[in-house]
Amino acid sequence: MTTTLNLATVPGHQVLATAGKKILRPGGKAATEQLLTWANFQPGETLLELAASFGESAIEIAKRYKVRVVGIEKNPDSVAKARENIKAAGLSNQITIIEGDIFHLDKMTDKFDYVLAEAILTMQSDVGKAKILSGVKNCLKPGGKFLSHEMLVRDNAEQVRKSLSESIRVNANPLTVSDWSNLCRDAGLAIQQQQTGNMGLLNLNQMINDEGLLRTVKIIWNVLTKPNLRRRVLQMRRSFQQQGKNLGYIVFISQ
Template identity: 80%
Template sequence: MTTTLNFATAPGHQVLAAAGKKILRPGGKAATEQLFTWANFQPGETVLELAASFGESAIQIAQRFNVRVVGVEKNPDSLAKARENIKAAGLSDKITIIEGDIFQLDKITDKFDYVLAEAILTMQSDAGKAKILAAIKNHLKPGGKFLSHEMLVHSNESEVRQSLSQTIRVNANPLTIEAWKTACRKAGLTLQQQQTGVMGLLNLGQMVRDEGLLGTVKIAWNVLINTNLRQRVLQMRRNFQQQRNNIGYIVFISSDM
């Protein structure tokens, strides 16, 4: 049974998902595509995806690149939906979604050619980032690659973190470019390529590119007809606009040092 959300207190990503938004990455589809280009997936390779949500990324990767994907998802509702989506796509032989916590990856004994994590590390403390990154390194095969898509902070770090945390209702701890590099290096990962850009999660233009025109219209309608949802989404949008000069996105690929 699907949990009923309290829009006033629920984490921002759950609120946006309830509105119908499927792409919840700060740089949108284009930034994720850059990661896939860098990765250069080969048929038969293996991918571990952290926080697999509804399984949409796993399905896309498996279909496009003929790789095997293991996804980790903690939320029971998301887990059930992911398995349903994977079955409907006819990819049960290529994708496995397991119930698990990204802080307990030691329960997974396999090693992978790639680990994919999008919009996950930003929401962790420095200690949390370090623990997850160390686990990621331990789950990579020799020469394996870590693919990451996260939020970037340019300036006024304390103000940005406080403002974002109050708005999206979860800890928000985006890093500067140098801090992301340092966090990876401490875990034994070398950042090889990076790209940064505008944080456009709720910008109309990026929404159309990410969700399509019809999808964007559906999201707008859902927001319009639900007062509590509308208040929360507009609050997040105002915050992102106010901080637009201080925040952005970063995608990077790193590997074992």
Template identity: 60%
Template sequence: MSQTALNWQTAPGHQVLAKAGKKILRPGGRAATEQLFTSANFQPGDTVLELAASFGHSAIALAKQHQVEVTGIERNLESVEIAQENIATAKVTDQVRVIEGDIFGLDRVEGEFDFVLAEAILTMQTPAGKAKILKGVRDRLKPGGYFLSHELLIGHRKTEICQALSSAIRVNANPLTEIEWVQACETAGLEVECHQMGAMGLLTLEQMLKDEGWFGTMKFAWNALTRPQLRERILRMRQVFQDHQNELGYIVLCAKRP
């Protein structure tokens, strides 16, 4: 199916990067997600609710690698339709489904889950938005279930950094410090059992190669080189990340519903 053309000046950063060919859009990349999944210790048949599942790529990979059942919710109907096509192509319709839904309306999602997964979702929300989503996460977890989170970390709460990020990615950016991320979960009634932190290298060559491979990285570079407006947005984001590299990182955490 055809995809809607993006307005390069106003489109959110993650959509711009995806249009350029980037598949791994989390601040800590594939390695940080693997850290998170190791902490989760999935068992075959576990149920996972993924927030903002987009085209279903991560849900499909998770189901195949760990033999779990994944329900993804995605607000954009076009993305849901693409995800459903991808699920059928991957032949995992018995393990994966992506449905239309809003991360602020998790009470409308039926059932409880062993895990709820959110990667690079909460960073883009206001404090009130974070609190609402986390409350919904807790309510969708089975007692003893786990919330798995991978988000942007900031060393100090600096208004100018958040403003620079928001300007570059065209979406509200409100990363938290280590203590603030833990407190946000605990305020929602989730007990953080473990968390790890590291450098944010979303657009560094080293992380690009690890996340996308040589072919994917070259495809991304070619798309940027041959599309001036796309290149301008990517370079702007990369510059902001570089300017504040000492203050930005990633955090992955595993929090339990008692």
């Protein structure tokens, strides 16, 4: 039985997914590409991806870089879908998806060359962020690297967080550059490289770059023709625009 989403109350990422959006990262595909370039993956290395969802990014990374990927995902339906996608891609020997909670990384026995987390830490409290990063540190081999793509707040943090909470229905908690750095340092991770930029999740040019022209047109059509969807998407877009000077993205690699 298909569950009907209440678009007035569900988190923003579910709203955008309903509209047809695939790339749900604040800096878009370009920021993720920068992160992967910095990583400099070598064939045969190992990567742990947090909140692997349907396995799409795991599949892309495994194909492109010939690394072995383990994805951890809490939602059992997403785990099942990810395994189907991996099997269809012929990568079952290279990618493993496990059902688990990113707050319990201490249960992981394997160590990895890399850990990847995108748009995950922002949605956690300060305590939650610290717990996840502590687990990340424990999952890395000596000299291993943590790759992260998150929201950035530049100024007026409380105002930004309030606006985001009202529009995306999640208690988003983006940090400043220095706060991200301090958080990593407290977990025993030192930021080696970083890049920041503007929040472009609902920017038309970024959408075309991320989704392609055809999918962008389909997304816009879905938004325009479905009133409840349109209401939420426009609310999020207004929030992003209003906080444009204070809200952005950060990608960083720490070791």
